[in-house]
Amino acid sequence: MKKSIGEKYFNQKDLNIFDIICIAVMAVSVLVATFVWGGGPTGITLLGISALLFIISRSTRVKDSEIDDLIKKLSEQSEIDASSKNAISAFDLKKLPVVKGKDGTYRSSIYVVSFFDISDDRLKLTVYSIDLISAEVRKNEYNLTGEYRIELAEENIKVNKNTNKKANYLVSDCFERAIPVMLDDIDSSKLIEKICKKL
Numbered sequence: 001m002k003k004s005i006g007e008k009y010f011n012q013k014d015l016n017i018f019d020i021i022c023i024a025v026m027a028v029s030v031l032v033a034t035f036v037w038g039g040g041p042t043g044i045t046l047l048g049i050s051a052l053l054f055i056i057s058r059s060t061r062v063k064d065s066e067i068d069d070l071i072k073k074l075s076e077q078s079e080i081d082a083s084s085k086n087a088i089s090a091f092d093l094k095k096l097p098v099v100k101g102k103d104g105t106y107r108s109s110i111y112v113v114s115f116f117d118i119s120d121d122r123l124k125l126t127v128y129s130i131d132l133i134s135a136e137v138r139k140n141e142y143n144l145t146g147e148y149r150i151e152l153a154e155e156n157i158k159v160n161k162n163t164n165k166k167a168n169y170l171v172s173d174c175f176e177r178a179i180p181v182m183l184d185d186i187d188s189s190k191l192i193e194k195i196c197k198k199l
Helices: 007-010 017-035 040-059 066-076 186-198
Strands: 087-091 098-100 106-108 110-118 122-130 136-145 152-162 163-171 179-181
Touching: 007 066, 017 040, 066 122, 087 106, 087 179, 087 186, 098 152, 106 110, 110 179, 110 186, 152 186, 163 186
Parallel strands: none
Antiparallel strands: 087 110, 098 106, 110 122, 122 136, 152 163, 163 179
């Protein structure tokens, strides 16, 4: 069965076995070309072939931009407009696996987009969970009134063996699970503040 883009991305390693073999062959090729009498042509040929195979191997890796494109595609298919002023989106870092991209962004296999519809006496919250491995979208809706409380919680999450990352979540007794949010701009921060003060 063919692996999905998400599955490949979240399971790929910085260096796989084939990459390591190519690097070892390149190192041996340089030694042969440099130190073995008459080994120049053989060493240079091996170096060129192993370098080409290494480049091909690295080019087949799933890039961060491909995951971003997958999110966009799944969002469009489900008619999710994450750019709406009443929407906040974030990767759920509690959901493993988590990968740090070349751009420094931590991406998990679950991307969450939350829409907030605020009126005088209630808050309607629609939460879309986009599973990047199975390419499925799950929708939850909550209608809250003044008897409920929503709080912003900050958690220190272990994203890999050596790294902890701070993440923000909206928590309430009426939520099925904590909802991840990113406070990466003023609009998001103001919206979260309004929600937490509203109820």
